[in-house]
Amino acid sequence: MRAEGGASFAAGDTIKLMVAPAAGQPSAPCEVRATSATAVTAVSFPAASFAACGALRIDRLGTAAVAVSGAQVAVAASSVGDVRSALTSHSGPVLNVDRELVARAETVVDAGVSYLSRIAVTVARGATVEDLVGERLDVALLRADGTVRARVGGVISAAANAAVRVTTETGSAVPTILIDPRANLPKSSWPRSADVTGLSGLLLASQRIGEAPSAAPASLVSAALQPATPPLQYGVDAVALDSRLTYTYTTPRNDGNLLSFCHTFSVTNTSAQPVTWQVVFDTSLPPLWGMDPTKAGAIGSQWGYVTKSYVAATHLWTIAGSGANAVLQPGQTLSGMGYCAADVPQPPVDPSGFTTAVSVVAGATDYHVQLRVSVRSDRIYNAPWEITVDLADYVCAASLTGKAITFSRVQATPVAGSRTKYVIRGLANDTQYVSASHSRDFVFASYSPGGPGWAKPCR
CATH class of the missing domain: 2.60.40 (Immunoglobulin-like)
Structure with missing residues (x-):
């Protein structure tokens, strides 16, 4: 008041x-x-x-x-x-029926765990950005049984760094209120996607009493959240862990155009009792790709743990502490443990893991034509790529007849029954692998047409 x-x-x-x-x-x-x-x-x-x-x-x-x-x-x-x-x-009425609210939730994956990263409430009808500044949005995040997992929200601002801000999203003129449910919370308190199945919210405007009646102050919004898509699992994620422990790590990266990598991690006892710790990994997953950690040379170096067991049939690898590090005292953290994987098996090509584009390099002449390939991936870890390219899709087939094709930085295998198709793969120690941090963009083929008539459209 x-x-x-x-x-x-x-x-x-x-x-x-x-x-x-x-x-x-x-x-x-x-x-x-x-x-x-x-x-x-x-x-x-x-x-x-x-x-x-x-x-x-x-x-x-x-x-x-x-x-x-x-x-x-x-x-x-x-x-x-x-x-x-x-x-x-x-x-008069307290609920404002002139406003239409639509809510959604967005997620982010951090170290293999999916968290709610943003609550977006679009005011589809009945308000502008200016109307909403100074109003208040309160949202309850609900578990499957209807109990409240967390409450988020506050006074709405137009400031870009505000905890609760109103803006217009790209391509839309209607206002959307954005809340980051992780704001000002330690990571251990971030709401996990798996814990939240719905939300209920209340958008509140100030009500001036004692004057001519103003618009009803309250608008309700609710939404059932779709079950979160299970985050991609990796061989460096814990697939089995005592509930009293937390396991954390910084996402490792592959070494250049290789499958090898180094991984460091920490284990914390969050309980009030001593815990003999162990962590179980699934080595069939990237970036381990089915590696047997007990095979000679597979692990180049390791520190802070010992291998307790490895079951080849399930690829489950269990590690544990040894000596003074075998038992974690209440609140204790063991940090800086890790290993370097040196001999990682070659994974199969997964076409869903990358995108490719082929083009003629600008500046081509009747006597020198180059083709470029671009390979992109949103996957974290290196994996092999290959594509089938029909050169006749980019230059006129007749200009290729009898001409020598020079391939660079790729292994090119002719496709049986075709004079212009090739299976293209990257070369070891150069262009063999692709990942989000290792995209590929290079000239892979060239030839001399020997005169005009090579460029599309063909005559």
Whole structure:
């Protein structure tokens, strides 16, 4: 409750708030009160103040009235004596049916775990960005059983770095309110996608009472969240771990155009009891690609742990501590453990893991034509690529007849039954692998047409 226009509540004022149901609704009226110890412009009623009111459904409310009583409030005569109070009220719907809200959640994967990264509430109808600045959005993230996993939200701002901000998304003119549910929280408290199946929110505008009726202040939004797509699992993720432990790591990267890599990690005991720790990995997953960690030369070096077991049939590799590091005391963290994988098996080509594009290099002449290949991937770890290229898709087939094709930085294998098709693969120690951090873009073929008539469209 905020006083405007330069007014304030005086020390000793008692502020009463009464909310009553709309006509025909079964809820009972509820009154709460607060006393101001000092002169203030705003008074809050904590949630505990409403405990005696039972369940107050906001969609059934129809009246809000405020009474302020104190020594400095004007005196009015009545049949029961002087009354020292000021009374204002608003009567009408509390829910704003003119606004249409649509909510969605976005996720991010961090070290193999999917977290909620953003709550987006689009106001599809009934408000502009300017209208929403200064209003408040509160969202409850719900578990499958309907209980609240976390509450997020706050006062809406247009500032780009605000915890709750309103903007217009690319290609849209309607405002969208964005909340980062991870803001100001340690990583251990971030809401996991697997823990949240729905959300319920309330968008609140200030209600000015004692004036001509303004728009209803509240808008509801709810959404059932689709089950999160299971994050990609990697061979460096723990597939089995004592619930009292946490396992963390910085995502490793492959060494250049190789499959080898180094991996460091930490294990923490979050319980109040000592724990004999161990971690289980699935080596069939990238970037281990089916590696047998017990094979001579597979692990170039290791530190801080010992191999407890490896089952070739399931690729499950169990490591544990040894000596003084075998048991983690309450709250203890073992950090800086790790290994370097040196002899990683060659994985199969997965066409879904990369995209390719072939083009004629600009500046080609009738006597020198070059073709370029671009290979891109969003996968974290190196993997091989290959494509089948029909050169006749890029130059006229007749210009290739009898001409020598020079291939560079690739292994080119002719396709049986075709004079212009080749299977193209990258070369070892050069262009063999592709990943998000190792894209490929290079000239892979050239030839001399020996005259005009090579360029598309063919005559």
